[in-house]
Amino acid sequence: MPTVRIRPGHVRPLWAGHPWVYAQAIASIDGTPAAGDAVDVVDPQGKWLGAGFYSPKSAFAVRILSRQHGEALDAAFFESRLRAARALRRDWLGLPNAQTTGYRLVHAEGDGLSGLIVDIYDDVACVQLLTAGMKRREAELFAAIAKVTEARSILEVPSHDHQAIEGFSVESRVVHGPAVDALRFSELGFAYELPAQSMQKTGFYFDQRDNRARLQALCHGRRVLDAFCYMGSFALSAARGGAREVLALDRSEAALAAGGLVAQRAGLAERIRYERADVKKTLPEMIVRGERFDVIVLDPPKLATSVKHLERARKAYRHWNSQALRLVEPGGLLVSCSCSAAMQPLDFVRTLALSAADAGRELSLLELGEQAPDHPTPAAFDEGRYLKAAFLRVS
Numbered sequence: 402m403p404t405v406r407i408r409p410g411h412v413r414p415l416w417a418g419h420p421w422v423y424a425q426a427i428a429s430i431d432g433t434p435a436a437g438d439a440v441d442v443v444d445p446q447g448k449w450l451g452a453g454f455y456s457p458k459s460a461f462a463v464r465i466l467s468r469q470h471g472e473a474l475d476a477a478f479f480e481s482r483l484r485a486a487r488a489l490r491r492d493w494l495g496l497p498n499a500q501t502t503g504y505r506l507v508h509a510e511g512d513g514l515s516g517l518i519v520d521i522y523d524d525v526a527c528v529q530l531l532t533a534g535m536k537r538r539e540a541e542l543f544a545a546i547a548k549v550t551e552a553r554s555i556l557e558v559p560s561h562d563h564q565a566i567e568g569f570s571v572e573s574r575v576v577h578g579p580a581v582d583a584l585r586f587s588e589l590g591f592a593y594e595l596p597a598q599s600m601q602k603t604g605f606y607f608d609q610r611d612n613r614a615r616l617q618a619l620c621h622g623r624r625v626l627d628a629f630c631y632m633g634s635f636a637l638s639a640a641r642g643g644a645r646e647v648l649a650l651d652r653s654e655a656a657l658a659a660g661g662l663v664a665q666r667a668g669l670a671e672r673i674r675y676e677r678a679d680v681k682k683t684l685p686e687m688i689v690r691g692e693r694f695d696v697i698v699l700d701p702p703k704l705a706t707s708v709k710h711l712e713r714a715r716k717a718y719r720h721w722n723s724q725a726l727r728l729v730e731p732g733g734l735l736v737s738c739s740c741s742a743a744m745q746p747l748d749f750v751r752t753l754a755l756s757a758a759d760a761g762r763e764l765s766l767l768e769l770g771e772q773a774p775d776h777p778t779p780a781a782f783d784e785g786r787y788l789k790a791a792f793l794r795v796s
Contacts, residue, residue, distance in 0.1 A: 403432030403455070404441045405463055412444045415451070415465070418781035420510045422453070422463035436568055437533035439474050454516065454534025459566050464515035464532060476541040479514070483549040486512040486519075494774055497521070503586030503593065504775045505607050506550065510785055511777035518560075519546060520604060522584040522595075526552040527604050530571070531563040543576050554578035556597075558604070562706065573597070589614060591637055592666050595659055606631065608772035609700070609738070612790040615770060616698065616736060617642035619792075623695035623733075626650070628680045628725065633660035633673060635698045635736070640664070640672040644696070650678040684724040692728055698736045699725045705741035714741055715752050722756035729762070729795040742787035749789045757795075768792040 407415065411426035422442055434440050434455040442450045442463055451465040452474065466474055486507050490496040496504040507519035509531070516532030526546055530536045539557075546555055555577035564570055575581060584595040584604050595604055613634055621643035627636035633649035637660070640647050651657055657675040664670045680701075699721060705714035722737050729735055739749050746769060757764045770790035778785030 402439055402441050402452070403430060403434040404443055405430050405455070406443050406447075407445060407450070409445045412450070414781060415442065416444075418779050420453075420465045420515050420779060420782060421461040421784075422465065424460055424462040427462055437537040439534070454532055456532055456534070456567060458568060459532075464510075464534070466513060466515060474538075476545060479538070479542055480545040480549060482513050483507065483519075483545050486514075487549055489777070490775055496775060497523075500590045501588050501610070503584075503588050503605060503607060504610075505773075506775075508776045508778075510779055510782055517542065519550075520607065521550065521552070522586040522604065524551075524553040525581055525584055526550050526555045527584070528555060528557050528576075529560045529563075530557065531560055531567070533567045533569060536564075536567070536569050536571075539576075547577050552578065554581050556581060588634070589638070590667075591634075591663050593632070593659070593663055595632070596655060598655070606634070608740075608776050608788050609634065609790065610773040610775075612736070612738075612770040613638040615768070615792070616696075619734060620644040620696055624693075625696040625698070626694045626725075626728065627698045627700075628684070629699065629701045630660070630675075631656050631700075632663065633657070633675060635700065636660070636673050636675075637664060637667065637669060639696065639698075640669040641667065644672060647673045648694075649673055649675045650680050650683060651675075652677065652679055681721070684721070684728065688724065688727050693730045694728055694733065695730050696734045696736070697725050697729055698738070700736075700738040703740050705743040708743045711743055711748075714744060715748070718744075718749070718752050719756045719759065722753055723759040726757055726760040726762045726764075726795060731796055733795050734767075735764070735791075735793045735795055737791045737793065739789045740787055742784050744789075745783075746786075746789050750791060753791060753793065763796045765794040765796070766791060767794055 406429045408428040438455050440455045451468045453463045453465040502523040506521045516535040518529040520527045557576050558573050559571045617638040620639040623644050625639040625644045625647045627649040630649040630651045636647045636649040661675050664673045705711050772788040
C-alpha cells in the first residue's frame with residue numbers, strides 16, 4: 402500500500418486524533434496512489450499513524466479512517482463503523498424515539514467515516530459520498546447501510562462542492578428500494594413531510610434540534626421573527642412555546658409550503674405567518690416601517706466555505722445582524738446562527754459585538770449552542786464543531 406510521510410512539525414495533531422492530513426503537511430509519498438486509493442500515513446521516522454483514502458486534488462490529501470495497524474478498509478470495516486454509529490444514537494442519545502424519527506446516523510469524522518454522511522428519515526436513508534475513496538466503494542457502503550439500518554429506501558444525494566474537488570459528480574438517485582416522493586419523519590413531536598424536490602443538502606437541518614428546543618422555552622407571549630427559516634422549524638418551536646405571533650421568512654416557496662403543512666397538523670397555523678421574502682431586502686424595509694420583535698432568529702446559509710472567504714463572511718454577518726438588532730425590542734432576544742466551520746466561535750461572537758456597536762445596541766451572551774449530539778466530532782478536530790447559535794440579550 403502506498404505510504405504518505407508527514408513533515409516534521411505536522412505530526413502532533415494527527416497523533417492526537419485529528420483525522421485530516423493537509424496537503425502542505427506531506428513530505429513525500431512512496432508509491433503512486435490514485436484518487437481514492439487507500440494509503441498508510443507515517444511520521445518522519447516512519448512510525449505508523451493511520452490509514453485512509455487519498456485525495457490528490459483536495460487540501461485534505463488524506464482522511465484517516467483507521468488507527469488500528471493492519472485493519473482492512475473493506476465491507477466489514479464499513480459495517481462495523483455503521484453499527485457503532487447506530488449504537489451511539491440508540492443507547493446514548495435515545496434516537497430514534499416516539500418524538501423524533503429523523504436524525505443523523507453517520508457524521509463523517511465524528512463516526513470514524515470521514516467522507517460519509519448518512520441521515521435517517523424514519524425508514525429512508527439519505528447518503529452523501531464526499532470523497533473519491535467513498536465513491537469508489539459505494540456498492541459496499543450502500544449494502545452495509547441497507548443491512549444496518551433496514552431502510553426501506555436509500556437515496557444518494559449530491560454535495561457538488563466536495564465532489565467537484567474530488568473529481569466526480571452525482572445527481573440525486575435511489576440506490577436501494579422503491580422511489581421516494583417525500584421524506585416523512587418527526588422531530589420533537591412535529592410531523593414533517595419534505596417533498597424530495599425541495600431537499601437541501603441531505604434534506605433537513607437536524608443539527609439545530611437542541612437549539613430549537615431551547616428557543617421554545619423562551620417565547621411565551623412574544624412576537625417572533627424567524628429569518629432564513631427554510632421550513633420554519635424555529636418558528637414552529639416558538640409557536641408551540643406560546644409565542645403570540647410568529648413571522649417566518651424564506652425565499653423557497655416549496656419549503657414554506659412544507660412548513661405550513663407542519664404547522665397546520667400541529668394546530669399552530671394561526672400563530673405562524675409564512676412569507677416568501679428576500680431577507681436581505683426585507684430587514685431594511687422593516688426597519689423603515691418601525692417593526693419590532695421580542696425575539697429574532699437569524700439563521701443564514703453558510704457564508705464562509707473556507708478560510709479565504711472569512712473576511713467576506715464577517716462583513717455579511719456583521720451587516721445582517723446589525724439590521725436584525727435594529728428590529729429587536731429593548732430587553733429582547735437575538736438568536737444568531739452560523740454554520741460556517743471556518744469561522745471559530747470567538748470570531749463569531751466578536752463579529753456580533755461589532756454588529757451591536759453598529760446598531761447602537763449592547764449584547765449579553767446568554768448561551769452559545771452547537772450542533773446536536775448526533776453530529777459528534779473527534780476531540781482533536783476543532784474544525785468539526787461548525788455550528789454556532791448565540792442566544793443574546795439585547796439592550
